[in-house]
Amino acid sequence: MRKAKFQIPNSKFQIFRSLFTIHRSLITIHCLLFTVYCLLFFSGCAGQDKTYKENMVIMDTVCTITAVSASEKDAKKAVDAGFAEIKKLEALLNFFSDDSEISAVNKAAGYKAVKVSVETLDIIKKALMVSDGTNGAFDPAIGPLTKLWGFSGKGAAGIPQDDKIKNILPLIDYKKIIINNSLSEVFLQKKGMAIDLGAIAKGYAADMAIEAIKAAGIKAALVSIAGDIKGFGIKPDGKPWRVGIQDPRADGIFAAIDLQDKAISTSGDYQRYFVKDGRRYHHIIDPKTGFPASNSISVSVIADNGYAADSFSTGAFVLGPEKGIKLLESMGLSGIIVDAGKKMHITKDLIGKITIEKPL
Amino acid sequence: MDKLIFLLLIILTVISFPLAKKFIHPGNLVKIASDNKIAYVLPLDEAETVTVKGAAGDSVIEIKNRKVRMKESPCPNKLCVRQGWIESGAIVCVPNRVVVTISNDENNGQYDAVSR
Numbered sequence: 213m214r215k216a217k218f219q220i221p222n223s224k225f226q227i228f229r230s231l232f233t234i235h236r237s238l239i240t241i242h243c244l245l246f247t248v249y250c251l252l253f254f255s256g257c258a259g260q261d262k263t264y265k266e267n268m269v270i271m272d273t274v275c276t277i278t279a280v281s282a283s284e285k286d287a288k289k290a291v292d293a294g295f296a297e298i299k300k301l302e303a304l305l306n307f308f309s310d311d312s313e314i315s316a317v318n319k320a321a322g323y324k325a326v327k328v329s330v331e332t333l334d335i336i337k338k339a340l341m342v343s344d345g346t347n348g349a350f351d352p353a354i355g356p357l358t359k360l361w362g363f364s365g366k367g368a369a370g371i372p373q374d375d376k377i378k379n380i381l382p383l384i385d386y387k388k389i390i391i392n393n394s395l396s397e398v399f400l401q402k403k404g405m406a407i408d409l410g411a412i413a414k415g416y417a418a419d420m421a422i423e424a425i426k427a428a429g430i431k432a433a434l435v436s437i438a439g440d441i442k443g444f445g446i447k448p449d450g451k452p453w454r455v456g457i458q459d460p461r462a463d464g465i466f467a468a469i470d471l472q473d474k475a476i477s478t479s480g481d482y483q484r485y486f487v488k489d490g491r492r493y494h495h496i497i498d499p500k501t502g503f504p505a506s507n508s509i510s511v512s513v514i515a516d517n518g519y520a521a522d523s524f525s526t527g528a529f530v531l532g533p534e535k536g537i538k539l540l541e542s543m544g545l546s547g548i549i550v551d552a553g554k555k556m557h558i559t560k561d562l563i564g565k566i567t568i569e570k571p572l
Numbered sequence: 573m574d575k576l577i578f579l580l581l582i583i584l585t586v587i588s589f590p591l592a593k594k595f596i597h598p599g600n601l602v603k604i605a606s607d608n609k610i611a612y613v614l615p616l617d618e619a620e621t622v623t624v625k626g627a628a629g630d631s632v633i634e635i636k637n638r639k640v641r642m643k644e645s646p647c648p649n650k651l652c653v654r655q656g657w658i659e660s661g662a663i664v665c666v667p668n669r670v671v672v673t674i675s676n677d678e679n680n681g682q683y684d685a686v687s688r
Contacts, residue, residue, distance in 0.1 A: 240574065246581055267662065267671050268608045274664045274671060278684065439688035447684070458688035468683060478687040512687055 261431070261448035266291050270298045271306075271414060273438040279425060280432035280448055290428035294421035294435060301417045304332050307355065307408045314407055318355060322403025325392060333396050335409060335416050336389065338519050342412070343386040345543060346527030351499040353389055355406025356380040363484045363495035371488060377502035380404065384499045411496075415477050415522025418442035422518075434471075435518075442475040442518040458482075459572065460510035460550055467548060467556075468567045469514065477521035478512040479529040498530045507532030507552055514546040514562075521545075533557045602640050604633055605671045616640070616674060626668030633672055640672055 264287035265278040277294045281287035306312040317326045328336075339352040360372045360380065388401040400407070409416075414437040421435045422442050432445025434453045443453040452472040456465030460482050469476065481504070485494035498505040513525040524545055528536035533551040540547040540559050549557040554572040600616040606624045614620055614635060621634045621643065629646030639657040647667035655663050662673040 240577070246584070265675065267605065267673055269664070269666060269669050269671060272666055274662065274666075276685065434684055436685040439686065441685045441687055443684075453684045454682070456683035456686045458686055465683065465686065476687045480688065483688065 262287075263448060264288065264291060266295075268295050268298075270295065271302045271417065271437060273414070275421075275438075276434075276436045277421065277425070278434040279430050280445065281430055286429065290425045290430040290433065293424040293428045294433070297420045297424040298417045298437065301331060301335075301413065301420060304329055305335065305409050305413045307358065307406075307410060314409060317398045317400065318406040321400035321405040325390070325395070325397040325399035327395065327397050330396070331420075333391070333393075333398065335412065335519065336398055336407065337391060338416070339407075339409060339412050339523060340386055340389060340391070342520065342523040342527065346524065346531070346539060348386065348499055349530040349539075350411060350523050350527035351384055351386045352407050352409055352412065353384050353386045353400075353405055354411075354497060354499050355408040356383050356404060357497050357499070357502055358408045358410065359406070361493075361495070361497060369484070369486050369493070369495075371493060381500075381502050384502075411479070411526040412519050412523040414438055414440040415442075415475060415518035415520070418475060418518035439480075440475070440477045440518055440522050441471065443471040444473055446472065456569070457512050457548065458510075459570070461554070461572070465569050466550075466572055467512075468569055469562075469565065471514070474514055474516060475518035475521040476512060476514045477518065477525045478510060479525040480510040481506075482509070496526060496529050505530040505532070508536065508549050509552060509554070510548075510550040511536060512548045513540060600638075601675050602633075602635055603671075603673045603675055605673075606631075607669045624670055626665065626670040628668045631665060631668055631670040633670075640674060642670075642672065645670070 259282050261280050261282050263278050263280050264284060265276060267274050267276050275298055277291045279287040279290045304313045307314055309315060313328045313332045317328065320326045342350050343352065357380065360376060362369045383402055383405045388405060389407065390399040390401060418435045418437050418440050419442055422433060422444050425433045432447065434443045441455055446452055452470040455469055455471050455476055457467045457478060459466040460480050479496055481492060481494035481496060485492050494504045496505050508529050511525045511529040513521045513528060515521040515524065528540055528547060528549060531539055533549045536549050537557050537559055546559045546562045548566060550572060551557065558566060602614045602616050603610060604612040604624055606626050611624045612622055616635060616638050619636045621632060624631050624633065631642060632644040634641050634643045639659050641657045642652040642663050642665065645652050645665050645668055647665050652663050652665035660674050662671060664671050
């Protein structure tokens with residue numbers, strides 16, 4: 213900026229000097245050159261796409277939206293529409309808020325069905341589909357375990373007593389979530405059941421934010437809700453969005469991948485955890501054992517939709533590296549799994565497409 | 573004819589004045605937001621310490637040697653303070669709802685986002 217202040221008066225001065233002191237023909241040449249310069253200048257400015265990036269704290273995390281547009285005003289409008297969508301879903305789906313629709317469903321567990329919005333019904337249906345696909349390794353009925361372990365609530369996390377876990381395990385069963393499509397109702401069959409969409413809501417919100425941004429007429433955008441990312445279109449330089457994957461045990465990125473009209477999500481044991489007696493207890497709980505899954509340390513899944521990337525990364529994490537890769541390949545999804553020995557496993561389709569930035 | 577060109581020249585010179593600002597990239601900026609509202613936008617190359625009111629209290633942000641850190645924070649776990657000095661990216665304090673980002677006018681970052 214400082215540079216600009218000096219340059220402009222300077223060039224102006226030169227123009228005037230040449231106009232008044234040099235021969236006419238020279239002036240004409242000068243003028244022509246200046247005009248050419250100006251034309252280049254304008255063509256370089258007008259209609260050029262740029263990226264606009266904004267952050268906002270929603271869903272207890274940082275959401276970043278990057279929009280590509282020639283107009284800052286249009287980009288801002290689209291970014292705002294994206295954030296509004298994420299906020300709307302947060303209000304409906306927040307497990308820890310008493311006012312959310314999910315809380316209303318959970319409070320009525322065991323005695324009545326609750327009418328919910330189109331969005332809430334849609335995400336629960338998608339969650340149940342993924343539960344079926346992962347044979348329960350991903351289970352939205354995990355709520356009672358989430359509360360017991362206390363990883364994402366306000367209370368401090370600690371190891372629950374064994375018998376407490378044993379007692380609630382029968383409640384962790386997605387098959388006991390009953391959907392009534394025509395009435396748009398959700399019913400939890402057993403008292404004490406609770407739906408927690410924490411492992412699918414961010415990916416789903418990224419999908420919805422992208423839809424809102426598309427509707428605002430933007431040609432490319434990247435939505436990132438914590439590590440759940442959905443991209444659409446390409447960058448102004450003609451390249452796809454480039455996403456790094458966090459090293460699960462150190463600072464920085466260990467792998468990177470191009471993302472074009474796809475979503476990526478990572479589930480890791482390094483996000484929310486505590487260490488007790490040399491053992492790491494983290495927030496990805498195996499619905500079948502009630503304890504943190506320990507065969508993997510990081511799982512990234514690439515899918516067409518954010519909700520699928522988000523939920524399948526949790527499911528594949530719980531299943532462990534071998535079964536996880538098999539599951540992803542059978543579902544036509546791509547993934548990278550880092551096992552407990554820091555060995556990398558990738559789905560066949562990713563060979564040659566993923567860049568390893570540093571050894572683990 | 574010459575007069576016309578002369579006139580055009582002056583107009584273009586005047587027009588190019590504000591446009592030139594856009595053309596020459598400003599240095600990196602430090603954006604500090606509290607509760608999703610921008611509180612400060614400061615140049616990265618000038619040493620400064622600012623205090624921002626967040627949801628839980630005052631966060632103190634320090635800019636020095638083209639680096640930024642969260643110096644003090646009222647949050648319980650102090651993850652933001654422990655992050656230390658950063659040269660790019662962001663420091664996020666979710667409990668106090670304070671977000672500090674270093675923004676580059678150009679897309680210089682190697683990655684557009686990080687999945688974690």
